[in-house]
Amino acid sequence: MTVVRNGRVVDPSQGLDGERDILVRDGKVAAIDRPGSFASLRDEETIDATGMLVTPGFIDLHVHLREPGFEWKETVATGSDAAALGGFTTICCMANTNPVNDCAEITRCIIDHARAHGRAHVLPIGSISKKLEGKEMSPLSELARAGCVAFSDDGEPVKDAGLMRRALEWASMLGLTLSCHEEDKSLSCGGCMNESALSTKLGLKGMPKVAEEVMIARDIELARTTGARVHICHVSSGRGVELIRRAKNDGIQISAEVTPHHLMLTEDAVTEYDTNAKMSPPLREAFEVEALRRGLADGTIDAVASDHAPHELDSKRVEFSRATFGIIGLQTSLPILLELERTGVLSLSRAIESITSGPAKVFGLQAGSLRIGQCADLVVLDMGKQWQFSREHCCSKSFNTPFADRLLQGKASSVLLAGKTIVREERFVNGEA
Amino acid sequence: MGNAVRHLLSIEGLTKQHLLRLVNNGREFVEVLQRDLKKVPTLRGKTVINLFLEPSTRTRTSFEIAAKRLSADAVNVSEGGSSIVKGETLLDTALTLQAMAPDILVVRHKESGAAHFLARHLRTTAVVNAGDGMHEHPTQALLDLLTLQQHFAAHNRSLEGLRIAIVGDIRHSRVARSNMWAHALLGNEVRLVGPRTLLPEYFASLPGLRGNISLFHSLQEGIRDVDVVMCLRLQLERQSEFFIPSLEEYSREFGVTRTLLDACAPKAVVLHPGPANRGIEVSSEVLDSPRALMQQQVTFGVAIRMAVLLDAALGGEVEESHQIAGGHAA
Numbered sequence: 049m050t051v052v053r054n055g056r057v058v059d060p061s062q063g064l065d066g067e068r069d070i071l072v073r074d075g076k077v078a079a080i081d082r083p084g085s086f087a088s089l090r091d092e093e094t095i096d097a098t099g100m101l102v103t104p105g106f107i108d109l110h111v112h113l114r115e116p117g118f119e120w121k122e123t124v125a126t127g128s129d130a131a132a133l134g135g136f137t138t139i140c141c142m143a144n145t146n147p148v149n150d151c152a153e154i155t156r157c158i159i160d161h162a163r164a165h166g167r168a169h170v171l172p173i174g175s176i177s178k179k180l181e182g183k184e185m186s187p188l189s190e191l192a193r194a195g196c197v198a199f200s201d202d203g204e205p206v207k208d209a210g211l212m213r214r215a216l217e218w219a220s221m222l223g224l225t226l227s228c229h230e231e232d233k234s235l236s237c238g239g240c241m242n243e244s245a246l247s248t249k250l251g252l253k254g255m256p257k258v259a260e261e262v263m264i265a266r267d268i269e270l271a272r273t274t275g276a277r278v279h280i281c282h283v284s285s286g287r288g289v290e291l292i293r294r295a296k297n298d299g300i301q302i303s304a305e306v307t308p309h310h311l312m313l314t315e316d317a318v319t320e321y322d323t324n325a326k327m328s329p330p331l332r333e334a335f336e337v338e339a340l341r342r343g344l345a346d347g348t349i350d351a352v353a354s355d356h357a358p359h360e361l362d363s364k365r366v367e368f369s370r371a372t373f374g375i376i377g378l379q380t381s382l383p384i385l386l387e388l389e390r391t392g393v394l395s396l397s398r399a400i401e402s403i404t405s406g407p408a409k410v411f412g413l414q415a416g417s418l419r420i421g422q423c424a425d426l427v428v429l430d431m432g433k434q435w436q437f438s439r440e441h442c443c444s445k446s447f448n449t450p451f452a453d454r455l456l457q458g459k460a461s462s463v464l465l466a467g468k469t470i471v472r473e474e475r476f477v478n479g480e481a
Numbered sequence: 482m483g484n485a486v487r488h489l490l491s492i493e494g495l496t497k498q499h500l501l502r503l504v505n506n507g508r509e510f511v512e513v514l515q516r517d518l519k520k521v522p523t524l525r526g527k528t529v530i531n532l533f534l535e536p537s538t539r540t541r542t543s544f545e546i547a548a549k550r551l552s553a554d555a556v557n558v559s560e561g562g563s564s565i566v567k568g569e570t571l572l573d574t575a576l577t578l579q580a581m582a583p584d585i586l587v588v589r590h591k592e593s594g595a596a597h598f599l600a601r602h603l604r605t606t607a608v609v610n611a612g613d614g615m616h617e618h619p620t621q622a623l624l625d626l627l628t629l630q631q632h633f634a635a636h637n638r639s640l641e642g643l644r645i646a647i648v649g650d651i652r653h654s655r656v657a658r659s660n661m662w663a664h665a666l667l668g669n670e671v672r673l674v675g676p677r678t679l680l681p682e683y684f685a686s687l688p689g690l691r692g693n694i695s696l697f698h699s700l701q702e703g704i705r706d707v708d709v710v711m712c713l714r715l716q717l718e719r720q721s722e723f724f725i726p727s728l729e730e731y732s733r734e735f736g737v738t739r740t741l742l743d744a745c746a747p748k749a750v751v752l753h754p755g756p757a758n759r760g761i762e763v764s765s766e767v768l769d770s771p772r773a774l775m776q777q778q779v780t781f782g783v784a785i786r787m788a789v790l791l792d793a794a795l796g797g798e799v800e801e802s803h804q805i806a807g808g809h810a811a
């Protein structure tokens with residue numbers, strides 16, 4: 049039994065924002081009431097959240113845990129640790145491992161490792177096509193039964209529209225979503241940053257926005273014709289947001305996510321050929337950042353997802369065009385969102401919603417809420433905590449981040465995972481870090 | 482060596498004063514090169530490593546001669562001979578070279594930003610960019626300026642106030658980029674001329690580039706009344722990437738010919754960084770005429786690289802051109 053006392057509880061799933069005590073029993077939220085309501089209880093564990101924010105544990109729809117196959121970059125365990133210290137209790141991991149998560153065996157292996165480690169609910173995403181080759185459909189039903197919560201070929205776009213259509217039809221029987229990395233590689237081919245005046249100046253091959261937008265448009269039409277659920281990964285341009293906005297107005301079952309880095313950084317971060325500013329889709333111009341922020345604020349974009357993509361230093365410490373794509377994000381998502389809140393881009397409840405009930409809805413997850421009876425995943429946030437993300441803070445095996453020099457504010461102080469306190473005062477309970 | 486290592490990574494970011502100093506110092510070395518004894522002891526005891534990871538006989542030879550004329554020890558490392566083909570990373574190559582403590586590393590690399598990368602990782606060596614991908618080729622722009630300065634001096638004109646057309650595959654050209662920055666710095670009118678596929682609109686608004694830059698998709702209009710036509714080499718493999726329908730179509734629309742020059746820019750001189758595809762971006766008739774300054778470009782290339790090596794080796798110490806050649810002749 050645990051009581052989280054005196055915190056300001058913000059739970060957008062039930063429109064709650066106020067001082068509450070939360071009683072956690074048997075891994076579930078047992079009661080929420082005015083401060084002091086549970087004072088008579090005995091032998092309970094107490095978490096003093098005075099002056100802190102209490103929210104549902106965060107959900108990240110898009111992370112790469114690199115296991116199996118790339119364990120030098122990240123493992124299910126190290127990724128879970130990064131999630132926990134970042135306030136994330138549920139993370140959905142992409143299928144581009146080696147072997148690819150295109151069969152039940154791999155799915156179960158990931159789930160087993162995550163359970164044994166016990167620092168996050170890890171929900172695998174199965175691949176849409178076998179080996180991510182875009183040729184044959186993965187056994188989606190088998191993957192769903194093994195525990196996959198969605199399907200994606202992230203990293204590799206599904207080039208074949210026919211395959212995409214059939215996969216949507218199949219997934220719709222399972223009630224599951226296809227999460228789509230939208231990129232027409234014949235348009236972005238060989239590119240390594242946003243196509244712009246800056247890429248032209250730097251002499252780097254550009255990835256035009258239209259490479260993303262034509263695929264968003266295609267998949268909207270496929271969602272329309274199949275009635276299936278399409279989720280647009282890491283949208284990066286205003287035009288992409290506009291396509292999604294119109295599709296939603298048309299009643300199409302479409303959702304979208306945006307990353308913290310696309311909300312906070314522009315392509316200017318590349319200016320000195322900084323490979324920690326290289327990702328796909330690439331960072332865009334300031335006016336696109338504005339459009340993404342508006343899209344998130346007005347609900348066109350449903351969720352913020354980190355696209356946590358660990359890569360070892362050697363793969364980044366090379367010529368820009370040869371460097372790997374991607375950055376880590378689990379431990380910096382919260383402070384970046386809070387920075388958007390402080391600067392008036394997002395309300396606090398919208399910021400929290402975008403990493404709790406927003407993403408839960410996208411994949412239909414039973415998470416991201418503190419309603420009574422829900423699994424007690426919750427996080428206590430120290431909103432005033434100022435810190436810098438350094439290698440020592442980083443639980444991930446990799447430290448490819450553009451946010452290392454930034455003064456961050458806001459950090460998860462305590463984390464409860466299914467009612468069990470796993471982080472207290474920013475440290476793991478029963479463990480190092 | 483001075484305290485601060487002075488790299489030459491790009492024309493972008495140079496001051497006009499620094500740019501002109503390099504050109505003027507190059508001019509001084511032109512005189513040195515006209516002497517019987519072409520060697521000066523200026524960089525005796527200094528080591529220059531030419532790291533050429535992309536084939537280029539022309540530029541490498543030019544740097545090598547420049548280093549030797551300055552009495553520096555010059556060592557060539559080329560792709561075949563370096564460990565890079567054995568899988569060594571550019572970083573490891575850089576650290577290995579660093580351990581040999583060269584004063585200057587001249588680098589040619591097929592990836593943009595490679596010179597910046599090396600400059601970031603080499604603490605005590607000055608890096609000179611001899612061409613990085615599509616980004617910049619600063620010594621080419623400098624030798625082009627020197628060539629133009631020498632030519633127009635004979636007509637009582639200076640480097641400033643020129644109207645220049647850069648023609649061809651601008652998109653992939655580091656030569657075009659370096660020249661744009663250089664001429665913008667001098668306040669010259671820069672016209673970029675090429676098909677839309679090879680001249681994206683972004684060139685009209687490169688961040689930080691202020692000046693009189695305009696884009697033309699018609700060769701005739703683009704070169705009308707210019708003082709200089711700079712032809713760029715068309716990389717023949719571009720055909721397979723859909724940038725041009727065919728070589729014939731390209732050369733019909735964008736090949737520089739005598740007829741066209743006579744009609745549109747009768748007084749213009751023609752530059753080409755070489756090697757030229759005769760009959761494609763420029764006709765032989767033009768290249769073999771006196772208005773083509775390709776030979777001068779090669780000759781002045783050595784002089785300008787001497788000026789650049791000196792600038793890099795001595796950092797901020799050499800500001801005045803008369804310190805170079807006057808009295809130093811061996």
Ligand SMILES: [Zn+2]
Pocket residue numbers: 202203229281282328329
């Ligand atoms: Zn992706």
